[in-house]
Every structure is written in C-alpha cells, then in structure tokens.
Amino acid sequence: MNMLVDGEWRTDAYQTTNEEGEFDRQETSFRDRIQDDPDAEFPAESGRYHVYISRACPWAHRVAMTRRLKGLEDDISLSIVEPVRYDDGWEFSEEYPDPLYGEEFLRDVYVRADPDFTGRVTVPVLWDREKETIVNNESREIMRMLDTEFEGPNGVDLWPEGHREAVDQAIDDIYDPINNGVYRAGFADTQEAYENAVEDVFAALDHWEEVLDDQRYLVGDVLTEADVAMFATLVRFDHVYHTHFKCNRRAIHEYPNLWNYTKDIYQTPGVAETVNVDHITRHYYMSHGDVNPKRLVPTGPDIDFSAPHDRDRLAADLPPALRGDAAPADD
Ligand SMILES: N[C@@H](CCC(=O)N[C@@H](CS)C(=O)NCC(=O)O)C(=O)O
Numbered sequence: 487m488n489m490l491v492d493g494e495w496r497t498d499a500y501q502t503t504n505e506e507g508e509f510d511r512q513e514t515s516f517r518d519r520i521q522d523d524p525d526a527e528f529p530a531e532s533g534r535y536h537v538y539i540s541r542a543c544p545w546a547h548r549v550a551m552t553r554r555l556k557g558l559e560d561d562i563s564l565s566i567v568e569p570v571r572y573d574d575g576w577e578f579s580e581e582y583p584d585p586l587y588g589e590e591f592l593r594d595v596y597v598r599a600d601p602d603f604t605g606r607v608t609v610p611v612l613w614d615r616e617k618e619t620i621v622n623n624e625s626r627e628i629m630r631m632l633d634t635e636f637e638g639p640n641g642v643d644l645w646p647e648g649h650r651e652a653v654d655q656a657i658d659d660i661y662d663p664i665n666n667g668v669y670r671a672g673f674a675d676t677q678e679a680y681e682n683a684v685e686d687v688f689a690a691l692d693h694w695e696e697v698l699d700d701q702r703y704l705v706g707d708v709l710t711e712a713d714v715a716m717f718a719t720l721v722r723f724d725h726v727y728h729t730h731f732k733c734n735r736r737a738i739h740e741y742p743n744l745w746n747y748t749k750d751i752y753q754t755p756g757v758a759e760t761v762n763v764d765h766i767t768r769h770y771y772m773s774h775g776d777v778n779p780k781r782l783v784p785t786g787p788d789i790d791f792s793a794p795h796d797r798d799r800l801a802a803d804l805p806p807a808l809r810g811d812a813a814p815a816d817d
Contacts, residue, residue, distance in 0.1 A: 488575050489606045493597050497573050507676030509669055509683075515605045516620040517627065520612075522635040528614060528621050530635040532561040535621070536586060537628070538595065538611040540576060541762035542569045542769030544665065544718040545625035546610040551714050552629045554756040555808065556638030567592055567609065569765035571773040575607045586613065596620065626657065629711055640807035644711045652705040656712035660704075663690035665719050672731025672777060680732065688735050691744060698743035702750070702800040709804060713751060720748045721761055724787050726770040730778060739789050750797035755810035758792065 489499045504510045522530045537553070539546035553562055565585050567576040576592035578584040589595055593607040599620040612621045612628045622628050633644045645653055663686040670683035694704070694716070704712040719727070723738045739745045752758055771783040 487606070488573060490593055490596060490603050492604055493600070493602045495574070495593055502673055503675045503679075507674055507679040509666075509673035509679075511666060511669070512606055514608065514622075514624040515603075516599070516611075516623045518621045519627070520621060520631045520635050528617075533563075534615055535561075536563045536565070536613040536615060538565055538567065538584075538592060538609055538613065540567050540569060540609045540769065541760075541765035543609050544722055545608075547718040547721075547760060548625045548629045548711075548714050549610040549612075549632065550760045551718070551757060552632045552644060552711070554760050555640065555644065555709075555714075555754070556632065556636065556642045557640035557756075557807065558632060558636055558638045561636055561638070562632065566765075569762075569769040571769065576609060586615065626715070629714065633711060641805040642808060644709065644714065646708055646710065649705050649708060649710060653710045653712050656704045656710075657715050660690065660694070660712070660716055660719075663687055664694075665715060668719060668723070668727040668731050668733055671733050672727070672774075684733055684735065687733050691736070691738075691741065695741045695743050698747050700800070702797055702802045703747075707801045707803045709751075709754070709802075709808065717748065717751045717757070720744060721752065721791065722766050722770075724789055725763060725767050728787075729784060730770050730774070737787070739787070746795040746797050749791055749793060749795040752791040753795070754804075754808055756808075761791070 488497045520528045566582050568579050596603050611623050614621050667687040674680035727733045728737050771778050772781045
C-alpha cells in the first residue's frame with residue numbers, strides 16, 4: 487500500500503495484513519486537540535480550522551456529519567477530495583480543489599505539516615490555517631473536538647451530560663466488529679480471517695437490531711456521536727460492504743430496526759447532504775484493485791434512504807433544529 491516515508495511517496499511501503507492474513511489498521515499520528523480555551527495551543531476559533539474529507543470515507547463522514555448537525559459550516563471550512571484513490575493516494579482536481587494551497591495531492595498537505603512525515607495519508611484531516619499544520623487526523627477525536635469545543639447555532643450536543651459513559655462505550659463496542667469489522671472482512675487475506683470478521687460483523691448487527699427494537703438511538707432517546715459512527719457504516723453497507731467486502735449474510739435493508747434506524751438518521755435535517763452514494767460506490771469498487779481487479783462498479787442495490795420509516799413509534803429527545811420538516815411523513 488502507498489504511504490509517505492520520510493516525506494517521500496512510496497507505493498510499496500506497507501502491508502495491510504499481518505502474518506495471519508488479518509487486516510491491520512495503522513495508528514494515526516497527528517493527535518493534538520482544539521480546546522475551547524483562548525490560551526490553548528489550538529484554541530477553538532471560528533474561521534481558523536479546515537477539514538479535508540472524502541465523501542466516500544466513513545471515518546471522514548463522522549466529521550462532516552458532526553459539523554453539519556451542529557451547524558458549524560461558518561466556523562470550520564470543509565473540502566472534498568476526488569472519490570477514487572489511485573497510486574498517488576487522495577487527489578485534488580478542478581472539481582475538488584485544495585482551497586488552501588492549490589496542492590495536487592493530499593499527501594502534499596501532509597508534507598507541508600511535516601516534511602519528514604512517515605505514515606499513511608488518510609482522511610479526515612483537521613488543518614490549522616494559523617500554524618499551518620495538521621492538528622489531528624483521527625476521526626473519533628476530531629468528531630469529539632467539533633462536538634465539545636464549538637458551540638454552533640443548532641443547540642446540538644452529541645456527547646450529552648448523563649450519557650457520556652454510555653456514548654463512549656457504544657463507540658468502543660461498535661468499532662471493532664462493525665466500523666472496522668467490515669474492513670477486516672474485506673481486506674482479509676485468508677478464509678479464516680475473513681470468516682472470523684464476518685462472524686463479528688453479524689453478531690454485532692444482530693445485537694444492535696435487538697437493542698433498537700425499543701429505543702430510538704444507540705444509547706436511548708438522544709442522538710449522539712455513537713449514532714454518527716454507526717450511521718457512517720450502515721449507510722455504506724448495502725452498496726459496498728455487502729458485496730465488495732463480502733459481508734453478504736444479510737443486507738441492512740433486511741433488518742427491520744437497523745434499516746428503519748438508518749432511514750431515520752438519514753432524514754434528520756442536514757444528514758442527507760453529507761451522504762454521496764456515487765462517491766461511496768465509485769471509491770470502493772474503483773480504488774481497491776486487489777479486491778475488485780476489473781474495477782467495475784455495480785449499479786444496485788435499488789434502495790431508498792428517504793422512504794418512510796417507523797421510528798416515530800419511539801421517543802426522541804432532539805433539539806428543534808434536528809426535528810425539522812425532513813422528518814418522515816406517513817403519507
Ligand atoms: N483511524 C483513521 C482512519 C482513517 C482512514 O483509514 N481513512 C481512509 C479512507 S476511508 C484513508 O484515507 N485511507 C488511505 C490510506 O490508508 O492510505 C480515522 O478514523 O480517522
């Protein structure tokens with residue numbers, strides 16, 4: 487796989503699987519924090535920070551969705567990379583330019599932050615215009631910073647007092663079997679590694695299917711960061727993970743609660759505009775030549791995230807900005 491080694495782009499530099507043929511996700515390396523404190527190294531200031539994302543990527547989706555739900559569009563700028571990743575890694579283009587430096591590749595942004603950088607060039611990236619560096623490139627941490635260190639006009643708090651432990655627990659619980667589980671299945675090099683991963687994916691989905699039978703969201707009646715993390719995987723599942731990553735024991739639209747939950751969140755005001763099914767499908771099927779050598783992109787499945795759902799039968803404690811008229815209608 488491709489990565490930067492001492493600031494130089496290498497296309498043969500790292501193995502995605504370990505000796506057992508299991509997918510091995512590398513640690514991210516920029517781990518600073520924005521803080522709501524004027525004296526902090528990275529203070530929470532409107533207009534200072536930028537996020538680079540891909541609309542295809544579920545990790546970047548957490549960041550885009552948190553920003554949109556909180557209404558931080560005027561505080562934190564965002565730009566998108568080309569959906570398909572070839573040998574040069576994430577690319578900018580005329581349609582999807584780098585608005586800060588006009589660079590050609592995202593790796594150039596990493597090298598600006600650290601000319602000797604060694605590591606993968608991943609999205610999301612949280613960039614500081616003032617110090618001209620990457621603050622952080624770990625989605626869970628960026629999501630938390632946007633959520634807790636910026637107020638936003640929508641009155642949205644995705645890590646609410648009284649639920650914080652449960653939210654963190656749910657994020658932990660879904661990470662390995664679901665968010666990363668689909669990747670462990672898709673990138674496995676042996677039958678055993680693949681089967682173990684698929685087992686984990688579906689055991690966890692079965693569990694949450696049950697939980698969601700009598701509560702609207704993962705930790706109860708409030709929408710939280712855990713739902714953002716879950717949604718980012720579920721909304722990609724039937725188009726890519728089911729087929730491309732061979733998680734095909736069942737599709738999400740065959741699970742009554744998970745499917746209605748996915749539609750419910752999709753229809754929460756602002757969320758639909760963060761979902762780009764074209765970028766999602768083209769990215770996965772065209773970027774992973776080892777998984778899909780002919781790079782053909784399937785035309786299905788024919789599912790509709792904006793179709794009615796049944797989640798209004800369950801209580802929801804949402805701020806007015808998230809109730810909106812995009813809520814499902816019975817007609
Ligand atoms: N731990 C990171 C993972 C991010 C990640 O793996 N992003 C993928 C896209 S979905 C990427 O940019 N991959 C490029 C690469 O690995 O070279 C996070 O959650 O932010």
